[in-house]
Amino acid sequence: MSLSRNAILNRLRESKVPPPSVAPPPLNTGSAKGDDAQATMTRFTIQLEAAHAQVIRASAADWPHRLLSALPAPMPKQWLLSDTHPLSNTWAAALQHAVPDTEATLCRYASCVEGVKQALFQTIEASLTSAQAAIAETGTLVLEPSPDEPRLMSLVPPLHVAVVNASTLVATFTDYLMQRQWTATTIPTNIVLISGPSKTADIQQTLAYGAHGPKALYVVILTDA
Amino acid sequence: MTAHTSSDAQPGFRERAIQVLASPDLQENFHDAMAFLRQKRASAFADEEHFQRLQAESQRIKQEALSQLPDLLETLEARCTVNGIQVHWAETGAEACDLIRQIIEAHVPHREGQPIRVIKGKSMATEEIGLNTHLEQHGMHCLESDMGEFIVQLAKQSPSHIIMPAIHLRKQEIARLFSEKLPDTPYTEDVDRLIGIGRQVLREQFEKADVGISGVNFAIADTGTLCLLENEGNGRLSTTAPDLHIAVCGIEKVIPRLSDLPPLLSVLTRSATGQAITTYVNLISSPRRLDEKDGPSAVHLVLLDNGRSRMFQDAELQATLRCIRCGACMNHCPVYAKIGGHAYGSVYPGPIGQVIMPQIEGIRAHGEMTEACSLNGACGEVCPVGIPLPDLIREQRERRAQLPEYSRGKEAWIWRLWVLGYRHPQLYRIWSRVVTQLRRLSPRRLRPWSPSRAVPRPARQTLHERMKAHAAQMNTSGKHSR
Amino acid sequence: MSQGSKRDVYVFGTCLIDVLYPDAGMDTVHLLEYFGCQVHFPQDQTCCGQPAFNSGFRREALKVAEIQLALFTEPWPIVVPSGSCASMFRHDYPALFAEHPLATQAKDVASRVVELTAFLLTLTEGYASPPKETDATVVAHTSCSARRGLGQGALALALIRRLSGKPATEPEEAEACCGFGGTFAVKQPELSAAMTASKCHALQATGAAHLVSGDCGCLMSLNGYLEQSGAALKGEHIASFLWRELQNRTARKGVSG
Numbered sequence: 001m002s003l004s005r006n007a008i009l010n011r012l013r014e015s016k017v018p019p020p021s022v023a024p025p026p027l028n029t030g031s032a033k034g035d036d037a038q039a040t041m042t043r044f045t046i047q048l049e050a051a052h053a054q055v056i057r058a059s060a061a062d063w064p065h066r067l068l069s070a071l072p073a074p075m076p077k078q079w080l081l082s083d084t085h086p087l088s089n090t091w092a093a094a095l096q097h098a099v100p101d102t103e104a105t106l107c108r109y110a111s112c113v114e115g116v117k118q119a120l121f122q123t124i125e126a127s128l129t130s131a132q133a134a135i136a137e138t139g140t141l142v143l144e145p146s147p148d149e150p151r152l153m154s155l156v157p158p159l160h161v162a163v164v165n166a167s168t169l170v171a172t173f174t175d176y177l178m179q180r181q182w183t184a185t186t187i188p189t190n191i192v193l194i195s196g197p198s199k200t201a202d203i204q205q206t207l208a209y210g211a212h213g214p215k216a217l218y219v220v221i222l223t224d225a
Numbered sequence: 226m227t228a229h230t231s232s233d234a235q236p237g238f239r240e241r242a243i244q245v246l247a248s249p250d251l252q253e254n255f256h257d258a259m260a261f262l263r264q265k266r267a268s269a270f271a272d273e274e275h276f277q278r279l280q281a282e283s284q285r286i287k288q289e290a291l292s293q294l295p296d297l298l299e300t301l302e303a304r305c306t307v308n309g310i311q312v313h314w315a316e317t318g319a320e321a322c323d324l325i326r327q328i329i330e331a332h333v334p335h336r337e338g339q340p341i342r343v344i345k346g347k348s349m350a351t352e353e354i355g356l357n358t359h360l361e362q363h364g365m366h367c368l369e370s371d372m373g374e375f376i377v378q379l380a381k382q383s384p385s386h387i388i389m390p391a392i393h394l395r396k397q398e399i400a401r402l403f404s405e406k407l408p409d410t411p412y413t414e415d416v417d418r419l420i421g422i423g424r425q426v427l428r429e430q431f432e433k434a435d436v437g438i439s440g441v442n443f444a445i446a447d448t449g450t451l452c453l454l455e456n457e458g459n460g461r462l463s464t465t466a467p468d469l470h471i472a473v474c475g476i477e478k479v480i481p482r483l484s485d486l487p488p489l490l491s492v493l494t495r496s497a498t499g500q501a502i503t504t505y506v507n508l509i510s511s512p513r514r515l516d517e518k519d520g521p522s523a524v525h526l527v528l529l530d531n532g533r534s535r536m537f538q539d540a541e542l543q544a545t546l547r548c549i550r551c552g553a554c555m556n557h558c559p560v561y562a563k564i565g566g567h568a569y570g571s572v573y574p575g576p577i578g579q580v581i582m583p584q585i586e587g588i589r590a591h592g593e594m595t596e597a598c599s600l601n602g603a604c605g606e607v608c609p610v611g612i613p614l615p616d617l618i619r620e621q622r623e624r625r626a627q628l629p630e631y632s633r634g635k636e637a638w639i640w641r642l643w644v645l646g647y648r649h650p651q652l653y654r655i656w657s658r659v660v661t662q663l664r665r666l667s668p669r670r671l672r673p674w675s676p677s678r679a680v681p682r683p684a685r686q687t688l689h690e691r692m693k694a695h696a697a698q699m700n701t702s703g704k705h706s707r
Numbered sequence: 708m709s710q711g712s713k714r715d716v717y718v719f720g721t722c723l724i725d726v727l728y729p730d731a732g733m734d735t736v737h738l739l740e741y742f743g744c745q746v747h748f749p750q751d752q753t754c755c756g757q758p759a760f761n762s763g764f765r766r767e768a769l770k771v772a773e774i775q776l777a778l779f780t781e782p783w784p785i786v787v788p789s790g791s792c793a794s795m796f797r798h799d800y801p802a803l804f805a806e807h808p809l810a811t812q813a814k815d816v817a818s819r820v821v822e823l824t825a826f827l828l829t830l831t832e833g834y835a836s837p838p839k840e841t842d843a844t845v846v847a848h849t850s851c852s853a854r855r856g857l858g859q860g861a862l863a864l865a866l867i868r869r870l871s872g873k874p875a876t877e878p879e880e881a882e883a884c885c886g887f888g889g890t891f892a893v894k895q896p897e898l899s900a901a902m903t904a905s906k907c908h909a910l911q912a913t914g915a916a917h918l919v920s921g922d923c924g925c926l927m928s929l930n931g932y933l934e935q936s937g938a939a940l941k942g943e944h945i946a947s948f949l950w951r952e953l954q955n956r957t958a959r960k961g962v963s964g
Contacts, residue, residue: 004530005314008476011534012295019543022289024481025282051504113519117466121432138502150518151465155458173487182483184304187448189514190465193506198458200420201498202373202389204396205261208420211372212427213458213505242898252901260880559884563901596895599888599902600761602855622763640759640767647722647771650751657726673896678903678931681727688725688732692748695736 030178031171040136040171041221047139051196052209053217057166063220064094067161070218075099076125076159080116083108085148087163091128109150120152126159131194133168133176134221140195141219142176144188151190160214162194166223238593241568251393252563258392259555259562265499266553266607276609279492284611286485287547290477294537294546297446297479298528304449308511310524318354318531325356325438325471326363328525332469333435340366341435344427346463347371347455348440349387349550350473350529353572353585356438368434370427370459372420379406385566387573388497388552393565427459437463437521441474442549443489444526447482449510451526454494456504464509470521472509476533477546489549492609496551532585541620545580547610554604554614560597569594576604580617583624592625657687713745717785719775719820721792722754723923724944731923731944735788735823738950742830749778757795760803762890769803776804776812785820788946790853790922791889793822798856822853823946824862824921827870836872836956845875845948846915848906848929850922851884863921863945871952873917878909887928903928911940918942 045055058066068075079095081088092106107119129149131141141162145151154160170176173193182188198213209215245251270276290297302312313328315321333341343365345351357367357378369378373390377383380402384390391399396414403422404412410422439460443452451472453460464470480489494500513520536542555561555575566574571582571591579598582591595618604614625631647653660667664683671680716739720732736746752775760768779785787793797817804813847863854860867875886892886902893899907929910918918940920926926942933940 002314004316004320007316008314008528008530008534009295009298011530012298012476012537015534015538017538017540017543019288019291019294019537021292022285024289025285025485047501109518111518113466117432121428140502140506145517145520147516147518150520151461152519155461155465173490174484177484177487182448184307184448184510187308187450187483187508187510189308189509189511189517190520191508191510192461193502193508194504195502196504198456199504200372200457202371202376202391202457203399203416203419204394205258205389205392206396206416208417210424211420211457211459212370212424212431212462239895239897242895246897246901256905559886559902560895560898562883563898563905595763596891597898599851599884599886599891599899601851601884601888603851603882603884606855619761619763622761623765624763626763636762637764640762640764643759644767644770647753647756648774650753650774653753654750660726673893674931675935677900677935678928679934681927681931683726684729686729688720688729688748689750691729691733692720692736693750695733696748 030175037169040169041166044134044136044139044169045221047136048196048219049139051139052199053139053196053219055219055221057221057223059224060222063163063222064091067091067218067220068094068098072216078105078107078123078125080107080109080120080124080127080153080157082129082149082153083110085130087130088128109153113150113152120156124157126161127153127157128161128163129153131162131164131168131219133170134164135170135173135176135193137172138195140173140193143192143194145190145192146188151192154192154194155213158210158214159216159218160197161218161220163220163222166221237570238568238597241570242564242597245564245568250395251565254393254395255562255565258389259557262389262498262552262556266496266556267499269495269499269501279488279495280609280611282488283492283549283609284547286480286489287549287610290480291537291543291546293481294476294479297481298476300446301444301449301479302528304446305526306449308449309514310449310451310511310526313525313527314530315527316530318529321354321473321527321529321531322356322359324527325473326360326365328471329360329365329436329469332523340364342430342433343367343436343438344430344434344463344467345369345374346437346439346453346460347374347390348438348473349572350440350475351438352384353531354473354529356473368427368430370431370463371455372423372457372459375423375427376402379403383567383572385574386552386555387550393567431462431466434463434467436469436471437465437467438471438473439464441472441478441526442493443486444474444479445483445486446479450483451509452486453507453509454490454503454505455507456500458505461505461507464507465520468521469523469525470509470512471525471527473527473529475529475531477548493549493551496553496607496609532581536581536584541617542580542584544612545577545584545617547612548577548581549610550577551609553607553609557603557607559601559603560599569597576614576618577612580614580621583621588621588625588628592621592628592631595621595625654687654689658690661685661687713743715747715781715783716744716826717747717749717779717781717783719752719755719785719787719792719796720748721787721789721923723927724788727927728923728944731788731946734944734946734950735786738827738946738953739786739830741950741953742827744830747781747783752778755792755795756803757792757799758889760795760799765803769807772800772803773809776809776816779816779819783819784826785816786823786826787820788823788921788944789924790822790850790857790859791924793820794852794856796820822857822859822921824853824866825857825859827949828862828866831866831869834869836870838868839872841873843873843916844913845871845873845917845919846878846910846913847875847945848878848885848910848918848920848925848942849881850920850925853921854882863919866945866949867919870949873952876913876915878906878913880909883909885925885928887924889924892928899928900932903932907932907936907938911938915940917948919945919948921945
């Protein structure tokens with residue numbers, strides 16, 4: 001194994017034609033701060049909707065209500081929720097209030113995946129997670145899965161609801177990376193950029209949604225108002 | 226066998242091309258698909274200036290990466306290792322296959338009578354090394370999970386395009402394939418339903434799979450991060466649901482830092498499918514940590530050389546290591562648009578394939594492929610990292626011409642005669658004059674130019690002769706007027 | 708048209724024009740003279756070397772290319788009625804001769820080579836033929852060498868409108884290769900012919916009465932297919948078309964004047 005490693009590295013180092021050295025990029029200062037928040041928000045919404053996602057703008061107080069009325073009928077009953085995240089408790093309460101018989105069908109991601117895998121793949125219809133940030137340029141949500149909200153939550157259920165704070169909206173992916181300043185030791189184990197529901201055009205270039213991941217993506221944007 | 230100008234032992238490209246050309250359906254598939262992708266790409270760049278700006282930035286990043294390649298690979302290895310990703314190196318495809326099999330066998334407990342289940346995200350690197358065949362020979366069960374790859378695997382074919390593997394198939398063919406090969410599946414041409422069928426079949430497999438294998442789009446050295454792009458979610462599933470994830474990554478995929486990612490993502494997805502971003506961008510920096518509830522408990526990164534370090538040592542071919550596998554060169558290649566990927570008989574088809582396949586598997590195996598190019602330059606124009614593909618294809622022809630068997634062959638003699646005829650102006654004027662005077666003897670059919678094209682007949686007089694007369698006339702009339 | 712001192716130019720006629728299409732060469736010369744040039748045609752010219760170069764026979768290409776470098780001793784422009792050969796001179800000569808004693812001459816020649824339509828467009832600046840009310844549209848095929856190698860796009864359209872007054876157009880998928888590609892046409896004849904067929908269909912679909920191109924290689928393949936399939940459309944070199952149009956115009960002027 002290390003033999004191959006050394007052989008490869010030696011060949012690269014002993015090359016008679018070293019590639020011309022290239023200066024590192026100029027220090028990126030991110031996007032100009034000229035754009036007002038409203039325009040950035042509009043851009044984010046337009047891009048997400050163009051990618052076939054449903055966008056709901058709501059306040060911290062009324063988002064469960066607005067989401068309930070926006071969800072498709074029949075309302076998904078089998079929900080996968082975080083067992084620790086505050087958003088999940090709010091949503092669980094709202095669900096139970098609105099649809100009393102859902103109580104039995106709320107599944108909390110409390111143990112390791114091995115314990116919930118079967119339900120996750122076979123019976124769960126929907127999940128709700130937070131998103132850490134939003135990127136306007138491409139209509140993108142940034143998720144940093146954590147023990148609170150594990151990786152598969154935003155991926156396996158056919159319907160995914162992501163709740164994001166308007167205050168986390170940035171113009172570009174570069175802006176986001178500059179904000180976070182990750183290093184090898186601080187970078188989360190997994191980061192996912194999501195720009196719409198799962199899709200494919202592999203059959204005769206015809207666009208179809210829900211290839212493997214969520215068929216539908218609902219994005220709740222929490223505004224101060 | 227048809228008249229070959231090549232001296233390759235194996236007949237190949239030309240015969241395969243003829244087969245495709247005999248099928249109007251196939252040609253229409255390719256033409257429509259390529260026109261679709263070209264149009265998508267064109268609309269993804271605001272204007273030429275937008276493209277050139279992104280191209281310059283992407284080329285700079287990839288060139289910077291090459292200029293520090295061995296150091297970056299070591300940094301990547303160190304950072305990955307610290308975060309729990311186990312790094313391996315493979316000089317050849319065979320070595321990589323062995324390595325991967327050993328990793329799997331060490332991780333997955335043996336179950337009597339039950340094969341190990343491997344699920345794969347789309348990866349050209351694993352196609353390149355023939356991983357599926359190797360693992361299946363060792364009793365494992367490999368399933369491709371990208372919808373296009375799944376279809377192609379079900380049809381027992383290989384991908385015909387690096388981004389759109391099943392681009393050669395019409396929905397009717399896929400409908401028939403599904404109804405024949407998948408249990409309890411009625412025939413339907415409805416694309417949503419076909420995708421739904423694929424989703425259901427693969428979902429069951431994702432749940433049960435022991436191992437997920439993926440490629441890597443960009444390996445980020447400074448954070449030790451693997452970046453994977455996709456629209457379907459199968460890539461995320463393959464790398465998240467099974468307990469073991471193995472990523473296969475060409476050594477040229479490494480880039481210096483996380484902040485290099487945004488321009489590269491942007492240029493890759495725009496060039497490939499005309500998207501500003503793919504549905505999912507998956508950044509993996511660690512296996513499941515102790516406090517996490519899901520994700521693979523082990524992640525292995527296999528760094529694959531397989532000819533790349535040789536290309537690195539080659540002044541001309543080094544630039545090909547900038548390739549980000551977007552497929553734009555294929556989408557814009559008029560030859561590819563006529564015959565599709567299979568005719569090339571290689572893992573990587575189209576212009577980039579014509580340059581790198583002779584390096585990976587040898588010029589003798591893939592020499593004829595270099596003839597499948599009219600040097601029209603379209604590929605070089607759209608390459609998002611500025612690889613001079615037309616020049617490199619010509620370069621491959623030069624190398625092939627230098628093979629001993631080729632330089633003793635028929636074509637080499639034709640060019641030697643040509644030099645004789647065109648290097649000596651007096652001799653040239655004599656023979657060209659003779660050709661025009663014998664014009665009536667010129668053949669009406671001249672293979673291989675005909676039969677679909679009429680053969681041009683030499684003129685009555687050469688331009689040389691007419692210009693000589695013209696100059697004399699001008700001279701006389703000039704003298705008169707003076 | 709020509710007044711005062713004439714402008715000296717070299718013409719490199721190309722090997723294809725020399726033996727197969729000398730009319731295109733003569734019409735090039737007539738046009739240049741009509742617009743005030745003194746044309747010099749070095750009799751020792753043969754071939755730019757591109758066929759061998761593109762086939763991977765660099766040494767052989769070099770042997771023939773060397774001969775051409777000695778021909779253009781005066782600092783005059785070298786007009787080439789072919790995008791393909793012009794692109795070989797302009798772009799490939801400097802690389803081909805990079806480590807050759809004649810490197811400087813190669814660069815000098817490369818810098819002076821101008822493709823015919825580009826040269827004519829500058830030469831005829833200010834000239835305008837009144838637009839014609841005619842259905843006889845001209846469809847122009849721009850070779851890939853002119854379009855991409857020289858970055859010239861569809862100069863032919865502007866030139867046709869300016870010198871003939873006739874409406875000019877390009878086919879659908881104008882940027883697609885016609886399938887000729889030099890030795891590609893004989894090494895992969897089926898593929899080449901299939902590409903030519905597609906191009907011909909697109910050209911015919913425009914309903915144009917005339918087909919012109921600045922490259923005789925493309926024309927050889929296009930006309931070969933058109934003739935074989937019994938089509939009415941027949942391509943000609945743009946120089947021949949333009950020269951005929953100019954003569955017609957002059958003739959009419961003579962009658963009316």
